[in-house]
Amino acid sequence: MLFNTPIFFFFFVIFLFFYGFIFLRQTPRVYFILVASLVFYGAWNYKFIPLLVGSAVGDYFFAQAIASAGNISRKKLWLTASVVMNLGILAIFKYADFAIQSVADFMTLFGYEASVPMLNWVLPVGISFYTFQSLSYTIDVYRGDMEPRKGLVHFTAALAFFPQLVAGPILRARQILPQMHAIPTPKWNEVKHGFLLITVGLMKKTAADLLAKPVALAFDSGGPVSLIETWTGVLAFAGQIYGDFSGYSDMAIGLALLLGFKIPLNFRLPYLAASPVDFWRRWHISLSSWLRDYLYISLGGNRNNHRMRNIMITMLLGGLWHGAAWTFVVWGAFHGAIITLTHYLGQLPLFAAFQRGDKRLVKLLK
Structure with missing residues (x-):
């Protein structure tokens, strides 16, 4: 349903x-x-x-x-x-x-x-x-x-x-x-916000369905695909997965608001993230924060110089959470590697200055 x-x-x-x-x-x-x-x-x-x-x-x-x-x-x-x-x-x-x-x-x-x-x-x-x-x-x-x-x-x-x-x-x-x-009674502003989120979520889901065609053309055609079709499919897939997932989350939050329940935001403009670390603070926030609080911290977090190891374990298992396939394990390993690299490079003065400038640019784009 x-x-x-x-x-x-x-x-x-x-x-x-x-x-x-x-x-x-x-x-x-x-x-x-x-x-x-x-x-x-x-x-x-x-x-x-x-x-x-x-x-x-x-x-x-x-x-x-x-x-x-x-x-x-x-x-x-x-x-x-x-x-x-x-x-x-x-x-x-x-x-x-x-x-x-x-x-x-x-x-x-x-x-x-x-x-x-x-x-x-x-x-x-x-x-x-x-x-x-x-x-x-x-x-x-x-x-x-x-x-x-x-x-x-x-x-x-x-x-x-x-x-x-x-x-x-x-x-x-x-x-x-x-x-x-203690089930709260929804206020009128919350009801209006709930309907808005449901509408936005439906629009995102509709957009995701429309993007399915170029994605299928690029990845499921079974024949030769041009460079333009490939990149179109890649970008369309990025939009499709975001629209599908964040749209469903928006509708869930909106439906809960109509009943008086408050559910935290799950996506916060992830494609405008300033870094891979920032991306995971914006993408599927409820999962990334769960992995941080219950897995990463339990492994030791930043303590005892095991930060990089703990990040890799967390992201590997986070990838496996998304699906039972080696592609998801590789996907998790990739994200773990780039997050680890970002933390390492962040210790370098030049890269840190670049990140600060990138964050200012993102704020301007918002």
Whole structure:
């Protein structure tokens, strides 16, 4: 049920009617949000609803166990259980066949032909988003960044919240849970802003669909392609992926605003970034900040002269998060390399001066 389809329009209109005129009290609204979100998710494949709910139930009780644990070793034990559950779900459904095929391909390099059976399991929609969102909750409770919230229904509704369930932004529990416990009434300015974001998002999605033709001509034609067609396809693909992804995020934020919920911005003019580092502060902000806070810092961040190593590990895994293929691993390695190079060159006076001038130019272009 994509946002830019008639069926979602009818779904949301019906939802708004009941949300705005029938379920006016806090508790019924939370239950209604949960039921509507599960219906929305079930429209893709109802068989995966138990997986989504199971993730929520598991991390809800893991967080409670972490908070009530008497010593740090028990806290680590419950956190480890949460990490294993969430990453295990991702590993089985998203990466198992990739790992099996990679091992088989590696064996063929040494002359061993192996007929390896694949799982061929369907990838649950939104699994990469909601597992990261759920995992951030137990990590935050473990770190003491937030207290565990009572109310399993509230937590499940926050995790399954349909505007951001399928394609983000990836919310932290401390961003969405307080709102789910005290659902705010949308103000008129927020409603207007929400409609504006939905309109802009639809325009971006439409533009992305129009750019699909030159992209297909350059990459899927199967025949010879001219230099101009190649570069046109490259630039069109850059516009297509931005329009598709940021457009969906804009609509998610806009839909949430209509319900009174505030979701952070996920894209901030990334193609006007002054450097590769600046690009990742603007592109898919919810993912890049998640990787920074929960992976990069956990690896040690800038400490102990391991900054470059930690950047490479973070970007490699960030690339793999986008898809189970070696192309995404290479893509992540490329971004890790240029970010590392940027940090290294930034220590040189001439390059630092150039970056300062580049940032001033970007501000003028805005």
